[in-house]
Amino acid sequence: GQSLEQPSEVTAVEGAIVQINCTYQTSGFYGLSWYQQHDGGAPTFLSYNALDGLEETGRFSSFLSRSDSYGYLLLQELQMKDSASYFCAVWEYGQNFVFGPGTRLSVLP
Amino acid sequence: KAGVTQTPRYLIKTRGQQVTLSCSPISGHRSVSWYQQTPGQGLQFLFEYFSETQRNKGNFPGRFSGRQFSNSRSEMNVSTLELGDSALYLCASSLEGRTETQYFGPGTRLLVL
Secondary structure, three states, X not given: OOEEEOOXXXXXXXXXXXXXXXXXXXXXXXXXXXXXXXXXXXXXXEEEEOOOEEEEEOOEEEEEEOOOOEEEEEEOOOOHHHOEEEEEEEEEOOOOEEEOOOEEEEEEO | OOOOEEEOOEEEEOOOOOEEEEEEOOOOOOEEEEEEEEOOXXXXXXXXXXXXXXXXXXXXXXXXXXXXXXXXXXXXXXXOOOHHHOEEXXXXXXXXXXXXXXXXXXXXXXXXX
């Protein structure tokens, strides 16, 4: 089986840096993805880690450590528009895509 | 390029009825996946189609089925609707070999009364 865990909520202020963690249990996977979903909207792709290490895409960075079964999404220079839910997802062997429960990020002025 | 489109956007049905949802992927994307999103269970994978073949299936009862056409458009069918089927149904498309990057449509919100 597989499971992913994320904090349910995170709060930070504009301009700050926030890290959203994701721990997982899976029998094997190709990589870890991150998606953003605003209320009433569809998930949008943010980042993907196939290998251990850091991937940077603008203000967003994502990290994966397979040995620790752990990854995180780092958001820098937070803006109000970053208030949304963030999901980690593993692409499992056998082509099954499993999403975490999501972390609701609230950015305060 | 146009994004993923889903029709209808909203649907109200009663228990026991069946429903068909439609998804048109981004042009050139041959992989289409379907997900159910509810407040209690989150985003759950239903199935994936590639080149008209179901490539993978999640843990849902047989009442949930789908198909894909030669133009990559996909439909999802739910028969004998139950109250618990009320959810946002999301379709996502991706390029061959790039399953990790899924492009989601706006979803169909289904309410079963």
